[in-house]
Amino acid sequence: MRDAVPGAGPTPAPGTVYFDSVGVREAHDVVNRFYHPMSLGVPDSGDAKVGVEVIQLGPLTVGHLTFAGRVTLVAREMDAYHVTLPVTGQVLARRNGREVIAGPATAVAFRPGDPVYLRPEGPSAEIDVRIERWALESELTALLGHPIDGPIDLPPAFDLTNGPAHSWSRLIRLLHDELEHETSLVFQPLIGEHLCNSVLSGLLLSVPHRYHEELVAPATAGPPRAIRRVLDAINEEPDRAFTVADLAGIAGTSVRSLQEGFRRHLGCTPMAYLQQTRLARAHETLRGANPAGLTVAAVANRWGFAHLGRFASAYRARFGVSPSETLRRSA
CATH class of the missing domain: 2.60.120.10 (Jelly Rolls)
Structure with a gap:
């Protein structure tokens, strides 16, 4: 509005x-x-x-x-x-x-x-x-x-x-x-969606209510089968606008159990794994692209990165070169 x-x-x-x-x-x-x-x-x-x-x-x-x-x-x-x-x-x-x-x-x-x-x-x-x-x-x-x-x-x-x-x-x-x-x-x-979820979950974690003790208690790790369902979903549609709640629904566990399962089995959070998968797909796309017909911004948008600067920074940290360098080398 x-x-x-x-x-x-x-x-x-x-x-x-x-x-x-x-x-x-x-x-x-x-x-x-x-x-x-x-x-x-x-x-x-x-x-x-x-x-x-x-x-x-x-x-x-x-x-x-x-x-x-x-x-x-x-x-x-x-x-x-x-x-x-x-x-x-x-x-x-x-x-x-x-x-x-x-x-x-x-x-x-x-x-x-x-x-x-x-x-x-x-x-x-x-x-x-x-x-x-x-x-x-x-x-x-x-x-x-x-x-x-x-x-x-x-x-x-x-x-x-x-x-x-x-x-x-x-x-x-x-x-x-x-x-x-x-x-x-x-x-x-x-x-905006992530900030909104942070405000909601932050309020629930910050104030007393009848579910608060359960909410802050140590989470049980999700089972490997549940984690596998989430990995499959991410690998099939890494460009989908997943939230951590969406991924927990796919796993059939709570958000906290999903996060603990990822930490235990993969050493990262679900959203970090999603970002790394998107970076890998963007890298593949840039390597096989025609520089005359594709832009870095288009690739970033294709794989779910809303902010071009943050995408470029994460890409360089992962692959040691900028996205534009990868695109130029594909020529």
């Missing part, structure tokens, strides 16, 4: 929307469009202003909201998972009767079915993360290797000052920081 209000800053990059210092009515429209059916109110007299920047990566929405003046955000029932990370100032959150006053050291979370009450104390800024219910629950199912009984019981609030949750919050801020860069790698579908 490409949306903006006139005169509202830089031209937005694909997958982003910018709204700069708009009134409550306009902010209500964008929050309802990208987040949840929600009402925005202004308890104090005077005009409140809201700034909004949003990036969407499939089932993941990350937005940066700024508030000048007090605004309340109320939803009767949440239809997805939602995490608010205050950046400056404070926000009063209420979930099922429990009140939390959160600042930059604390995140607040809501689950599908939860009523929502948020009152940012302006001037303030926050990052709001929406994750579609099916996506987070499917990610947990893939990681565990068995169905779950949802919704996932995310805590009402969690500490962002240390541990995995601190790392997760930095990943969220990275996505926000990439908003203004139209050529950012996050807009490459392959990179």
Whole structure:
């Protein structure tokens, strides 16, 4: 998508929307469009202003909201998972009767079915993360290797000052920081998908819930037969946009068991093996190509490499020459 209000800053990059210092009515429209059916109110007299920047990566929405003046955000029932990370100032959150006053050291979370009450104390800024219910629950199912009984019981609030949750919050801020860069790698579908999966799995590993202990326990290695199925799938279609969850599904194991099986039997991760297979196919293609009729970029794209510079770097590390040198020598 490409949306903006006139005169509202830089031209937005694909997958982003910018709204700069708009009134409550306009902010209500964008929050309802990208987040949840929600009402925005202004308890104090005077005009409140809201700034909004949003990036969407499939089932993941990350937005940066700024508030000048007090605004309340109320939803009767949440239809997805939602995490608010205050950046400056404070926000009063209420979930099922429990009140939390959160600042930059604390995140607040809501689950599908939860009523929502948020009152940012302006001037303030926050990052709001929406994750579609099916996506987070499917990610947990893939990681565990068995169905779950949802919704996932995310805590009402969690500490962002240390541990995995601190790392997760930095990943969220990275996505926000990439908003203004139209050529950012996050807009490459392959990179964006991996980042989205990292945000989902990172949240599941960072906060307490009833599956957390099972999730962080040492994984059992997948059996050789399961690993062989994955190897066959990769070798048959190395250009296919596999995710690690896709490969775990082929193996019939959890993601963690697949990763442990690859580590034990092959000494690498499934995605590293996939990259090496793609590099080998690209090498074969370049060696047998006619330089007049084929480009390095076309070969990189053919074998699933979204970023030409990263492809060239990985290729040189593997074969000791650049892709263009291999192509020239094939003449």
